[in-house]
Amino acid sequence: MVDEHVPPFRNRVGKKRSPSPWIFAFIFLFFTGALFAIFLRSPLSKIKKIEVTGNQLVPAEEILARTQLKKGVSFFGVQSEEVIERLSALPEIEQVRVKKTFPDKISISIREKEHAAWFETKEQKRFPILSDGTILSHRLLSSQQNQIAFTDWKCSDPLLKSAVREIAKLPDSIKRTIRKVKPVSDHRDQVEIWTDRYHRIFVRVEDLSQKMSYYPSFFNHPRGTLFLLESIWFIPETSKRAS
Template sequence: MPFVLLFCKCQKAVSKLEKGKVVVLEERVPKLKKRRRQKVNRRLTIYIVFFFMLILCIVYFQSPLSYVKHIEIKGNQHISSEKIIQLSGLANGTSFWKVKEEKIKQAIEEHPEIKQVEMQKKFPNTIVLYIKERRRVAYIEHKQTFFPLLENGQILMKNAPKTVLSDAPILVDWKRGEDIQDMAGQLAKLPPYILSAISEIHYAPSDEDRYHITVYMNDGFEVSASVKNFAEKMLLYPEIVKKLDPNVKGVIHLEVSNYFKAYDQPKKEDDDDNESSAR
């Protein structure tokens, strides 16, 4: 009898467990269906977005939107933007994605006056070229034409201006190429504010110094110097001039020791009259 009671109790417990499992599964099925539906929807959304992105890319690459439309040139001073664009080979209608930076830079840097080029692509169709020109450190006057002398010693023979510019001095009476190269090296060491203050540099060798030069400044002073240490000495020029009377002009000697010698002052008419009356 006890065995029968125990068996009945076990059977009731099992039936309760089975009912509990059925209840739990019935509650979870809608949640599982919902999660599965959400997962399918996410996949479908990803596929749709990818499909439209693919369509947009195909349309972009097949349309004029992928062509270069704007070419901007920055940093150029003496070379025109039109000339730089011509050297680059870029044009409206060139594929934006087929523009090769190294090829463009190499083509532009073949120009003797261009030192460095950097290129930037701006989506969707703009190319920006940053130009660094070689400095013009002087102009060599010949038959009323002024040939630019670059910082590396190269002389530009083509398209030389007929009128001198104020950004660099004029070299006068320079014949030997080696001397011009030495002078270019010295001028390249000078900051722009000193270089632009020089008007003319005359080659004036003496028995004591084959490299002697006479320099005429825009402020009216004259400088006697040597090519060999010209840049080093000229860096002192601003401080020397500050100590001088701007109304008394003369020669600033910068060969070995630095000193100033005023021009001989012309006698005034009053002084001449006084001398005549004294006689």
């Protein structure tokens, strides 16, 4: 009678439950995370090359100092948006692009605002002027560049910015001939322009970009003075001496 209440023995050999797939996933993630942590601490994750292109006014050393980038810094610690924000704050820079190339290269592409001319002080110090008329008084030019010089001006003169903006509108074929732009003391609305063709031109600032379009027709004229005012006339240097 006792045997009837004892359940029969069931042979479970060969029916073991297979390990859960979550265990393998956990093991995989654990070792992947460990390897990644080791990689972050190794020299393999450090920046080895930093490339800066497109800059002319702003030295590469200043760009790197402002972005706090240098070789040996963690590649993954560099935030492109932060680099762009820091560099865009510079008045010379119009656009910044940052490219991270795994595992160790950072490329910074700079597009600066147009450098239209340079401003010369009484002490003959030269500073760049952007096409919007902004004088970069913190950017001393070490050598004279083949660009238009604004001389005898005061930095605060509102006519200066207007003149720069008008000059920036000119085609390159005309801008390349201009060497110097000066204010006219007895006619505050006018400027005196000197060219590499030994011509002196008087024109009102508000008409500058329009009236200077006539200048190419005087390219082959001898030395002299050209008036681009209500009427247009030219006085050769010899005629001036004769008078």
